[in-house]
Amino acid sequence: MTSSPALVALAAAAAWFLVFFFIHVGGVRAGFENARWLLISYAACFLGTLVTAIVLTAWHHGMQTIVLAATMAALTSACLFALYVPALYTILTSLSVQTMMLLRRRGGALPEAELYDRFASHKIMEQRLATLLASGYVAPDGPSYRLTPRGRVIAKLFRPIKILWNLGPGG
Amino acid sequence: MKAICLASVMTVVLLVLVTFCFRLYPSAHRARQMLFVYLFCLAVLVALWFATPDDLGFLGRSLLTEPAWLDFAATLLFFSAAFFGGALQLYNLCDRGFSLRILVDMLEAPIGAVDVDYLTANYSGGRGLVWMYRKRIDDIVAARFIDQVNKRIALTAKGEKFADLFINARRVLGLEPPQ
Numbered sequence: 322m323t324s325s326p327a328l329v330a331l332a333a334a335a336a337w338f339l340v341f342f343f344i345h346v347g348g349v350r351a352g353f354e355n356a357r358w359l360l361i362s363y364a365a366c367f368l369g370t371l372v373t374a375i376v377l378t379a380w381h382h383g384m385q386t387i388v389l390a391a392t393m394a395a396l397t398s399a400c401l402f403a404l405y406v407p408a409l410y411t412i413l414t415s416l417s418v419q420t421m422m423l424l425r426r427r428g429g430a431l432p433e434a435e436l437y438d439r440f441a442s443h444k445i446m447e448q449r450l451a452t453l454l455a456s457g458y459v460a461p462d463g464p465s466y467r468l469t470p471r472g473r474v475i476a477k478l479f480r481p482i483k484i485l486w487n488l489g490p491g492g
Numbered sequence: 493m494k495a496i497c498l499a500s501v502m503t504v505v506l507l508v509l510v511t512f513c514f515r516l517y518p519s520a521h522r523a524r525q526m527l528f529v530y531l532f533c534l535a536v537l538v539a540l541w542f543a544t545p546d547d548l549g550f551l552g553r554s555l556l557t558e559p560a561w562l563d564f565a566a567t568l569l570f571f572s573a574a575f576f577g578g579a580l581q582l583y584n585l586c587d588r589g590f591s592l593r594i595l596v597d598m599l600e601a602p603i604g605a606v607d608v609d610y611l612t613a614n615y616s617g618g619r620g621l622v623w624m625y626r627k628r629i630d631d632i633v634a635a636r637f638i639d640q641v642n643k644r645i646a647l648t649a650k651g652e653k654f655a656d657l658f659i660n661a662r663r664v665l666g667l668e669p670p671q
Binding site: 420 | 493495496510511514515518522554555556557558559562563566569570573574576577578581582583584585586587588589590591592593594595596598599604605606607608609610611612615616617619621622624625626628629631632637638640643644645646647651652654655656658659661662664665666667
Protein backbone atom coordinates (compact mmCIF):
# COMPACT_ATOMS: atom_id res chain seq x y z
CA MET A 322 0.00 0.00 0.00
CA THR A 323 1.35 3.48 -0.86
CA SER A 324 0.49 6.51 1.24
CA SER A 325 -1.41 9.43 -0.27
CA PRO A 326 0.46 12.38 -1.86
CA ALA A 327 -0.90 14.72 0.84
CA LEU A 328 0.33 12.44 3.62
CA VAL A 329 3.77 12.27 2.00
CA ALA A 330 3.80 16.08 1.71
CA LEU A 331 2.81 16.63 5.34
CA ALA A 332 5.32 14.04 6.56
CA ALA A 333 8.09 15.66 4.47
CA ALA A 334 7.20 19.12 5.82
CA ALA A 335 7.12 17.89 9.43
CA ALA A 336 10.40 15.97 9.10
CA TRP A 337 12.21 18.87 7.44
CA PHE A 338 10.85 21.29 10.02
CA LEU A 339 12.34 19.11 12.74
CA VAL A 340 15.67 19.25 10.87
CA PHE A 341 15.31 23.06 10.65
CA PHE A 342 14.62 23.28 14.40
CA PHE A 343 17.78 21.39 15.30
CA ILE A 344 19.90 23.30 12.76
CA HIS A 345 18.55 26.64 13.99
CA VAL A 346 19.05 25.82 17.67
CA GLY A 347 22.51 24.42 16.91
CA GLY A 348 23.45 27.59 15.04
CA VAL A 349 22.23 29.91 17.80
CA ARG A 350 24.11 27.81 20.36
CA ALA A 351 27.22 28.07 18.19
CA GLY A 352 26.91 31.87 18.27
CA PHE A 353 25.48 32.61 14.80
CA GLU A 354 23.44 35.81 14.52
CA ASN A 355 19.85 34.67 15.10
CA ALA A 356 17.80 36.53 12.46
CA ARG A 357 20.14 35.75 9.56
CA TRP A 358 20.65 32.13 10.64
CA LEU A 359 16.91 31.66 11.10
CA LEU A 360 16.24 32.71 7.50
CA ILE A 361 19.15 30.82 5.96
CA SER A 362 18.41 27.56 7.78
CA TYR A 363 14.66 27.84 7.08
CA ALA A 364 15.17 28.62 3.38
CA ALA A 365 17.41 25.56 3.01
CA CYS A 366 14.92 23.30 4.81
CA PHE A 367 11.98 24.74 2.87
CA LEU A 368 13.77 23.81 -0.34
CA GLY A 369 14.44 20.35 1.10
CA THR A 370 10.74 20.00 1.92
CA LEU A 371 9.67 20.88 -1.61
CA VAL A 372 12.22 18.62 -3.30
CA THR A 373 11.40 15.68 -1.02
CA ALA A 374 7.63 16.06 -1.49
CA ILE A 375 7.94 16.42 -5.28
CA VAL A 376 10.40 13.55 -5.76
CA LEU A 377 8.52 11.10 -3.51
CA THR A 378 5.16 11.98 -5.04
CA ALA A 379 6.44 11.71 -8.62
CA TRP A 380 8.02 8.36 -7.77
CA HIS A 381 4.96 6.82 -6.09
CA HIS A 382 2.03 8.55 -7.76
CA GLY A 383 3.15 10.04 -11.04
CA MET A 384 3.29 13.64 -12.20
CA GLN A 385 -0.42 14.54 -11.92
CA THR A 386 -0.46 14.82 -8.11
CA ILE A 387 2.70 16.91 -7.82
CA VAL A 388 0.81 20.23 -7.60
CA LEU A 389 -1.19 18.97 -4.62
CA ALA A 390 1.87 17.55 -2.83
CA ALA A 391 4.05 20.61 -3.43
CA THR A 392 1.34 23.04 -2.32
CA MET A 393 0.51 21.04 0.81
CA ALA A 394 4.19 20.67 1.70
CA ALA A 395 4.98 24.35 1.18
CA LEU A 396 1.96 25.55 3.12
CA THR A 397 2.48 23.12 6.01
CA SER A 398 6.11 24.17 6.30
CA ALA A 399 5.15 27.87 6.17
CA CYS A 400 2.50 27.33 8.86
CA LEU A 401 4.98 25.63 11.20
CA PHE A 402 7.45 28.47 10.63
CA ALA A 403 4.74 31.09 11.25
CA LEU A 404 4.01 29.45 14.61
CA TYR A 405 7.68 28.98 15.54
CA VAL A 406 8.94 32.52 14.91
CA PRO A 407 6.58 34.41 17.28
CA ALA A 408 7.25 31.87 20.04
CA LEU A 409 10.99 32.28 19.50
CA TYR A 410 10.90 36.08 19.55
CA THR A 411 8.67 36.09 22.65
CA ILE A 412 11.40 34.17 24.46
CA LEU A 413 14.18 36.32 23.00
CA THR A 414 12.81 39.88 23.14
CA SER A 415 9.55 40.23 25.10
CA LEU A 416 9.95 42.67 28.00
CA SER A 417 7.16 40.91 29.92
CA VAL A 418 8.97 37.58 29.61
CA GLN A 419 12.30 39.20 30.55
CA THR A 420 10.64 40.71 33.63
CA MET A 421 9.30 37.30 34.73
CA MET A 422 12.67 35.63 34.15
CA LEU A 423 14.50 38.34 36.11
CA LEU A 424 12.07 37.95 39.02
CA ARG A 425 12.58 34.18 38.99
CA ARG A 426 16.37 34.52 38.99
CA ARG A 427 16.23 37.06 41.83
CA GLY A 428 14.17 34.96 44.23
CA GLY A 429 10.67 35.73 42.92
CA ALA A 430 10.23 39.37 43.99
CA LEU A 431 11.82 42.79 43.38
CA PRO A 432 11.03 46.42 44.20
CA GLU A 433 8.96 48.05 41.47
CA ALA A 434 11.54 50.84 41.14
CA GLU A 435 14.31 48.38 40.30
CA LEU A 436 12.25 46.88 37.47
CA TYR A 437 11.41 50.31 36.06
CA ASP A 438 15.05 51.29 36.35
CA ARG A 439 15.98 48.30 34.25
CA PHE A 440 13.14 48.05 31.72
CA ALA A 441 11.90 51.65 31.31
CA SER A 442 15.25 53.40 31.12
CA HIS A 443 17.75 54.78 28.64
CA LYS A 444 19.58 51.45 28.78
CA ILE A 445 16.72 49.43 27.27
CA MET A 446 16.26 52.10 24.56
CA GLU A 447 19.98 51.99 23.78
CA GLN A 448 19.87 48.18 23.54
CA ARG A 449 16.91 48.26 21.14
CA LEU A 450 18.49 51.00 19.03
CA ALA A 451 21.64 48.86 18.80
CA THR A 452 19.48 45.99 17.46
CA LEU A 453 17.78 48.32 14.96
CA LEU A 454 21.19 49.66 13.94
CA ALA A 455 22.56 46.15 13.38
CA SER A 456 19.48 45.27 11.30
CA GLY A 457 19.90 48.38 9.14
CA TYR A 458 16.68 50.17 10.18
CA VAL A 459 18.44 53.17 11.78
CA ALA A 460 21.80 54.83 11.18
CA PRO A 461 23.96 56.92 13.54
CA ASP A 462 23.97 60.68 12.98
CA GLY A 463 26.49 62.14 15.43
CA PRO A 464 25.18 61.33 18.91
CA SER A 465 21.68 60.81 17.43
CA TYR A 466 19.98 58.31 15.14
CA ARG A 467 18.00 58.71 11.94
CA LEU A 468 15.83 56.30 9.96
CA THR A 469 17.38 54.54 6.99
CA PRO A 470 15.21 54.18 3.85
CA ARG A 471 14.53 50.58 4.97
CA GLY A 472 13.41 51.73 8.43
CA ARG A 473 11.22 54.40 6.86
CA VAL A 474 9.50 51.81 4.65
CA ILE A 475 8.76 49.57 7.66
CA ALA A 476 7.42 52.49 9.74
CA LYS A 477 5.18 53.63 6.88
CA LEU A 478 4.04 50.09 6.04
CA PHE A 479 2.35 49.51 9.39
CA ARG A 480 0.74 52.93 9.68
CA PRO A 481 -2.31 52.10 7.46
CA ILE A 482 -2.95 48.89 9.43
CA LYS A 483 -2.90 50.83 12.71
CA ILE A 484 -5.37 53.31 11.24
CA LEU A 485 -7.58 50.57 9.76
CA TRP A 486 -7.71 48.70 13.07
CA ASN A 487 -8.17 51.88 15.10
CA LEU A 488 -5.19 51.01 17.31
CA GLY A 489 -3.88 54.41 18.37
CA PRO A 490 -0.15 54.99 18.98
CA GLY A 491 0.39 51.65 20.77
CA GLY A 492 3.78 50.35 21.75
CA MET B 493 -6.68 21.29 -1.74
CA LYS B 494 -10.10 21.72 -0.10
CA ALA B 495 -8.23 22.48 3.14
CA ILE B 496 -6.28 25.32 1.50
CA CYS B 497 -9.38 26.81 -0.17
CA LEU B 498 -11.57 26.75 2.95
CA ALA B 499 -8.82 27.94 5.34
CA SER B 500 -7.88 30.79 2.97
CA VAL B 501 -11.47 32.00 2.60
CA MET B 502 -12.05 31.78 6.36
CA THR B 503 -8.84 33.73 7.04
CA VAL B 504 -10.12 36.56 4.85
CA VAL B 505 -13.47 36.42 6.69
CA LEU B 506 -11.61 36.51 10.03
CA LEU B 507 -9.61 39.59 9.03
CA VAL B 508 -12.78 41.38 7.91
CA LEU B 509 -14.59 40.49 11.16
CA VAL B 510 -11.61 41.56 13.28
CA THR B 511 -11.52 44.90 11.44
CA PHE B 512 -15.24 45.43 12.09
CA CYS B 513 -14.85 44.49 15.77
CA PHE B 514 -11.89 46.83 16.30
CA ARG B 515 -13.65 49.72 14.61
CA LEU B 516 -17.19 49.25 15.91
CA TYR B 517 -16.50 47.81 19.39
CA PRO B 518 -13.23 49.34 20.65
CA SER B 519 -11.98 47.38 23.67
CA ALA B 520 -8.95 47.41 25.95
CA HIS B 521 -8.72 43.65 25.43
CA ARG B 522 -8.26 43.43 21.69
CA ALA B 523 -6.35 40.13 21.74
CA ARG B 524 -9.25 38.54 23.60
CA GLN B 525 -11.66 40.04 21.04
CA MET B 526 -9.58 38.47 18.27
CA LEU B 527 -9.61 35.10 20.04
CA PHE B 528 -13.43 35.14 20.18
CA VAL B 529 -13.57 35.96 16.46
CA TYR B 530 -11.12 33.10 15.79
CA LEU B 531 -13.24 30.61 17.77
CA PHE B 532 -16.39 31.73 15.95
CA CYS B 533 -14.68 31.39 12.56
CA LEU B 534 -13.24 28.01 13.57
CA ALA B 535 -16.73 26.70 14.37
CA VAL B 536 -18.02 28.00 11.00
CA LEU B 537 -15.01 26.45 9.25
CA VAL B 538 -15.67 23.02 10.80
CA ALA B 539 -19.34 23.24 9.77
CA LEU B 540 -18.33 24.30 6.25
CA TRP B 541 -15.86 21.43 5.92
CA PHE B 542 -18.53 18.86 6.75
CA ALA B 543 -21.20 20.60 4.66
CA THR B 544 -19.20 20.84 1.43
CA PRO B 545 -18.21 18.07 -1.02
CA ASP B 546 -14.57 16.91 -1.16
CA ASP B 547 -14.04 18.56 -4.54
CA LEU B 548 -15.94 21.76 -3.59
CA GLY B 549 -17.66 21.38 -6.95
CA PHE B 550 -14.64 22.49 -8.99
CA LEU B 551 -11.43 20.72 -7.88
CA GLY B 552 -9.96 18.08 -10.17
CA ARG B 553 -9.40 14.52 -8.95
CA SER B 554 -5.63 15.03 -8.68
CA LEU B 555 -6.19 17.91 -6.25
CA LEU B 556 -8.22 15.91 -3.71
CA THR B 557 -6.54 15.22 -0.37
CA GLU B 558 -6.92 11.67 0.85
CA PRO B 559 -7.71 10.36 3.40
CA ALA B 560 -10.45 12.81 4.38
CA TRP B 561 -9.31 13.09 8.02
CA LEU B 562 -5.99 14.43 6.78
CA ASP B 563 -7.76 17.16 4.83
CA PHE B 564 -9.76 18.07 7.94
CA ALA B 565 -6.61 18.19 10.09
CA ALA B 566 -4.83 20.29 7.46
CA THR B 567 -7.79 22.71 7.37
CA LEU B 568 -7.52 23.26 11.13
CA LEU B 569 -3.71 23.61 10.98
CA PHE B 570 -3.73 26.12 8.11
CA PHE B 571 -6.46 28.27 9.64
CA SER B 572 -4.99 28.19 13.16
CA ALA B 573 -1.52 29.05 11.85
CA ALA B 574 -2.99 31.92 9.83
CA PHE B 575 -4.53 33.23 13.05
CA PHE B 576 -1.86 32.57 15.70
CA GLY B 577 1.12 33.08 13.40
CA GLY B 578 -0.43 35.71 11.13
CA ALA B 579 -3.36 37.87 12.24
CA LEU B 580 -2.59 37.81 15.97
CA GLN B 581 1.09 38.54 15.38
CA LEU B 582 0.24 41.38 13.03
CA TYR B 583 -1.91 42.88 15.78
CA ASN B 584 0.82 42.34 18.41
CA LEU B 585 3.39 43.99 16.18
CA CYS B 586 1.17 46.98 15.39
CA ASP B 587 -0.16 47.55 18.89
CA ARG B 588 2.67 46.34 21.13
CA GLY B 589 5.80 46.20 19.00
CA PHE B 590 8.56 48.07 20.88
CA SER B 591 10.97 48.31 17.93
CA LEU B 592 8.24 49.22 15.45
CA ARG B 593 7.00 52.00 17.74
CA ILE B 594 10.54 53.42 17.96
CA LEU B 595 10.68 53.51 14.14
CA VAL B 596 7.27 55.23 13.97
CA ASP B 597 8.33 57.78 16.63
CA MET B 598 11.44 58.53 14.59
CA LEU B 599 9.31 58.91 11.46
CA GLU B 600 6.96 61.32 13.26
CA ALA B 601 9.74 63.30 15.01
CA PRO B 602 9.84 67.00 14.01
CA ILE B 603 13.57 66.70 13.26
CA GLY B 604 15.37 64.11 11.15
CA ALA B 605 17.80 62.79 13.76
CA VAL B 606 16.79 62.05 17.36
CA ASP B 607 18.79 60.93 20.40
CA VAL B 608 18.11 58.38 23.12
CA ASP B 609 16.78 61.06 25.52
CA TYR B 610 14.19 62.20 22.98
CA LEU B 611 13.05 58.64 22.20
CA THR B 612 12.85 57.69 25.89
CA ALA B 613 10.74 60.74 26.77
CA ASN B 614 8.59 60.75 23.62
CA TYR B 615 8.03 57.02 23.11
CA SER B 616 4.58 56.20 21.68
CA GLY B 617 3.64 59.70 20.58
CA GLY B 618 4.85 61.37 23.80
CA ARG B 619 3.72 58.84 26.42
CA GLY B 620 7.25 57.79 27.35
CA LEU B 621 8.92 54.51 28.28
CA VAL B 622 7.45 54.46 31.80
CA TRP B 623 3.95 54.26 30.26
CA MET B 624 5.13 51.43 27.99
CA TYR B 625 6.45 49.40 30.92
CA ARG B 626 3.43 50.15 33.11
CA LYS B 627 1.23 48.72 30.33
CA ARG B 628 3.27 45.50 30.29
CA ILE B 629 3.22 45.18 34.08
CA ASP B 630 -0.56 45.72 34.10
CA ASP B 631 -0.98 43.01 31.45
CA ILE B 632 1.03 40.39 33.32
CA VAL B 633 -0.76 41.31 36.57
CA ALA B 634 -4.09 40.82 34.75
CA ALA B 635 -2.86 37.46 33.45
CA ARG B 636 -1.96 36.55 37.08
CA PHE B 637 1.69 35.92 36.36
CA ILE B 638 2.75 38.54 38.94
CA ASP B 639 1.31 40.37 41.96
CA GLN B 640 1.96 43.93 43.12
CA VAL B 641 2.23 44.35 46.89
CA ASN B 642 3.65 47.43 48.70
CA LYS B 643 5.65 48.69 45.72
CA ARG B 644 7.14 45.23 45.22
CA ILE B 645 6.41 42.93 42.32
CA ALA B 646 6.34 39.20 42.96
CA LEU B 647 5.82 36.16 40.76
CA THR B 648 2.71 34.08 41.40
CA ALA B 649 2.93 30.25 41.38
CA LYS B 650 1.66 30.34 37.78
CA GLY B 651 4.25 33.00 36.93
CA GLU B 652 7.04 30.86 38.41
CA LYS B 653 6.05 27.90 36.22
CA PHE B 654 6.04 30.04 33.08
CA ALA B 655 9.29 31.79 34.03
CA ASP B 656 10.92 28.36 34.43
CA LEU B 657 9.56 27.37 31.03
CA PHE B 658 11.05 30.47 29.40
CA ILE B 659 14.38 30.04 31.19
CA ASN B 660 14.55 26.39 30.07
CA ALA B 661 13.71 27.39 26.49
CA ARG B 662 16.56 29.93 26.57
CA ARG B 663 18.79 27.22 28.03
CA VAL B 664 18.02 25.02 24.99
CA LEU B 665 19.13 27.94 22.80
CA GLY B 666 22.33 28.22 24.82
CA LEU B 667 21.41 31.69 26.10
CA GLU B 668 21.31 30.71 29.78
CA PRO B 669 24.02 29.13 31.86
CA PRO B 670 23.40 25.40 32.50
CA GLN B 671 21.75 24.48 35.80
